[in-house]
Amino acid sequence: xxxxxxxxxxxxxxxxxxxxxxxxxxxxxxxxxxxxxxxxxxxxxxxxxxxxxxxxxxxxxxxxxxxxxxxxxxxxxxxxxxxxxxxxxxxxxxxxxxxxxxxxxxxxxxxxxxxxxxxxxxxxxxxxxxxxxxxxxxxxxxxxxxxxxxxxxxxxxxxxxxxxxxxxxxxxxxxxxxxxxxxxxxxxxxxxxxxxxxxxxxxxxxxxxxxxxxxxxxxxxxxxxxxxxxxxxxxxxxxxxxxxxxxxxxxxxxxxxxxxxxxxxxxxxxxxxxxxxxxxxxxxxxxxxxxxxxxxxxxxxxxxxxxxxxxxxxxxxxxxxxxxxxxxxxxxxxxxxxxxxxxxxxxxxxxxxxxxxxxxxxxxxxxxxxxxxxxxxxxxxxxxxxxxxxxxxxxxxxxxxxxxxxxxxxxxxxx
Numbered sequence: 001x002x003x004x005x006x007x008x009x010x011x012x013x014x015x016x017x018x019x020x021x022x023x024x025x026x027x028x029x030x031x032x033x034x035x036x037x038x039x040x041x042x043x044x045x046x047x048x049x050x051x052x053x054x055x056x057x058x059x060x061x062x063x064x065x066x067x068x069x070x071x072x073x074x075x076x077x078x079x080x081x082x083x084x085x086x087x088x089x090x091x092x093x094x095x096x097x098x099x100x101x102x103x104x105x106x107x108x109x110x111x112x113x114x115x116x117x118x119x120x121x122x123x124x125x126x127x128x129x130x131x132x133x134x135x136x137x138x139x140x141x142x143x144x145x146x147x148x149x150x151x152x153x154x155x156x157x158x159x160x161x162x163x164x165x166x167x168x169x170x171x172x173x174x175x176x177x178x179x180x181x182x183x184x185x186x187x188x189x190x191x192x193x194x195x196x197x198x199x200x201x202x203x204x205x206x207x208x209x210x211x212x213x214x215x216x217x218x219x220x221x222x223x224x225x226x227x228x229x230x231x232x233x234x235x236x237x238x239x240x241x242x243x244x245x246x247x248x249x250x251x252x253x254x255x256x257x258x259x260x261x262x263x264x265x266x267x268x269x270x271x272x273x274x275x276x277x278x279x280x281x282x283x284x285x286x287x288x289x290x291x292x293x294x295x296x297x298x299x300x301x302x303x304x305x306x307x308x309x310x311x312x313x314x315x316x317x318x319x320x321x322x323x324x325x326x327x328x329x330x331x332x333x334x335x336x337x338x339x340x341x342x343x344x345x346x347x348x349x350x351x352x353x354x355x356x357x358x359x360x361x362x363x364x365x366x367x368x369x370x371x372x373x374x375x376x377x378x379x380x381x382x383x384x385x386x387x388x389x390x391x392x393x394x395x396x397x398x399x400x401x402x403x404x405x406x407x408x409x410x411x412x413x414x415x
Contacts, residue, residue: 050077053359054123056114057101057130058082058091064345065355066095072356074368081121093388097121107134111141118147125150125359127319129339132157136338148362152338156314160338163260164208167333173313175306176332180262182208186246192261193219193239201263201327205242208258215257217242218264265325265334270300272307272322273340273347275354275367280315282308283361284354285322286347286373293382295343297350299375302331310336318358319344350374 053069055062066080082095085103092098102113111134118126126142127150128135137154151157159165167177179199181192189205196203206216217237228234249256268289275284285304289296307322310333319340324331340355347354350373357367 050079051125051359052079052081052121052123053125053127054081054083054118054121055091055095056083056126056128058084058089058095059129059342060090061342061345062091062129063094065340066091068345068348068353068355069359071353072359073353074356074360081123083117094386107131110134111138115141115145118142119145123147125362127355127358132338133161150318150358150362152314152316152318152320156316157338159314160336161210162208162258163206163335164258166336170310170313170333170336173309175309175313176330178262178265178327178332180260183246183259183261184256185250186243189243189246189259189261190239196261196263199263203261204264205237205259205261208260215259263327265327265332266329267325269334270298270303270324270331271341271343272303272324273344273354274307274311274316274320274322275357275361276311276316276318276320277361278315278317280312280317282311283367284352284357284369284373285311286350286352286354286375288343288346293380295346295379295381297347297373297375297377297379306331306333314338318362319354346379347373349377349379 055065062082066082069078069080072078079097080095081097081099082091083099083101084092085101087100099117102109105113110131114126114128114131114135115138117123124146125148126135132151133154135149136151136157139149139151142149159169164180164182167180171177179196181188181195183189183192183205193203203219204217205219207214213235217235219239219242220236221238221240228236246256268291270287270289272285272287274282276282282304285307287298287300287303287307289298303324306324310316310322311320314336316336316338321337321339321341321344323334323336325334326332344354351371352369352373357369360366360368
């Protein structure tokens with residue numbers, strides 16, 4: 001494992017520098033900034049100001065990422081900004097400064113919102129897990145307002161947001177992928193099922209785009225058995241039920257997204273959390289698998305090798321995720337995400353802090369990691385409860401036309 005950056009470890013991250021010289025200053029100081037070699041604001045006045053990190057579109061698991069950033073091994077003070085379109089999102093209760101994002105806006109409007117937010121709140125680092133098509137390719141625009149954007153290239157984001165484009169590009173690069181067909185209506189769906197049914201694979205269907213698990217169905221024409229009825233619910237539908245839904249949608253003039261028809265792949269599903277340098281050099285890959293309420297950090301060189309191929313082919317940078325399943329006993333690509341997985345925080349049990357390593361890599365070109373991850377670790381998932389401060393009722397943001405006015409702040413230190 002190359003535990004540094006593209007040129008190895010270039011030195012330690014200076015807590016004194018980050019706390020007292022490089023960082024942010026409250027807006028009311030009105031001091032013109034310079035820009036340091038690390039890409040962050042540097043002020044004449046020596047003030048103890050924390051590094052400001054914005055986690056946009058923050059989901060529930062982001063709370064664990066916040067903990068890792070605060071407990072970073074360099075001892076750097078951080079102020080965590082978090083935002084979500086839902087003012088009741090859990091992550092907004094555990095960050096330092098919370099804000100509500102605009103809902104149902106296009107890419108240009110969202111990018112303008114993000115740039116205005118960074119400029120207004122003097123954000124040092126933006127880590128976006130969503131709306132990547134709006135933000136990727138704008139690193140220079142964010143740099144102009146003093147913010148380092150943690151994001152893979154736009155070309156990678158545009159490819160990986162379609163599973164069909166992902167499989168086509170990966171297959172051409174020699175990365176193992178399952179057979180697949182794209183369906184856009186009932187006729188092409190039935191044709192895809194007929195073609196792929198020539199093998200003994202069970203089949204499934206799901207949207208080609210980013211829909212999480214929404215829209216996923218295992219195709220099963222067998223009558224419902226009592227065992228299935230009494231067992232845990234499964235996302236199952238018959239071929240004719242899906243074809244009928246597509247026919248009715250077409251008759252009603254509904255837009256039908258591209259659907260992917262493919263074999264229903266075998267367990268275990270392996271999720272490889274990746275840290276990579278810009279350009280697609282994999283620095284660390286940690287495979288994880290699930291088994292009921294347990295998680296396993298695996299020593300799986302084959303899974304890491306496939307992840308390395310994916311990261312290199314698409315030029316992925318910083319925190320990303322590659323998911324694999326098995327077909328006929330061999331691992332194949334399930335999907336690749338140009339963003340960190342929700343379960344990224346579990347890698348802390350491997351003795352590495354990947355979120356902070358990514359921040360270091362972004363700001364000064366080395367990850368600071370000086371040892372390989374500890375693997376063959378078994379984890380148990382248990383519920384955790386935390387007390388949070390009461391939050392005021394938050395009004396909705398202004399309409400999209402007024403996005404440039406900035407988001408509604410929920411709480412945090414006065415600026």
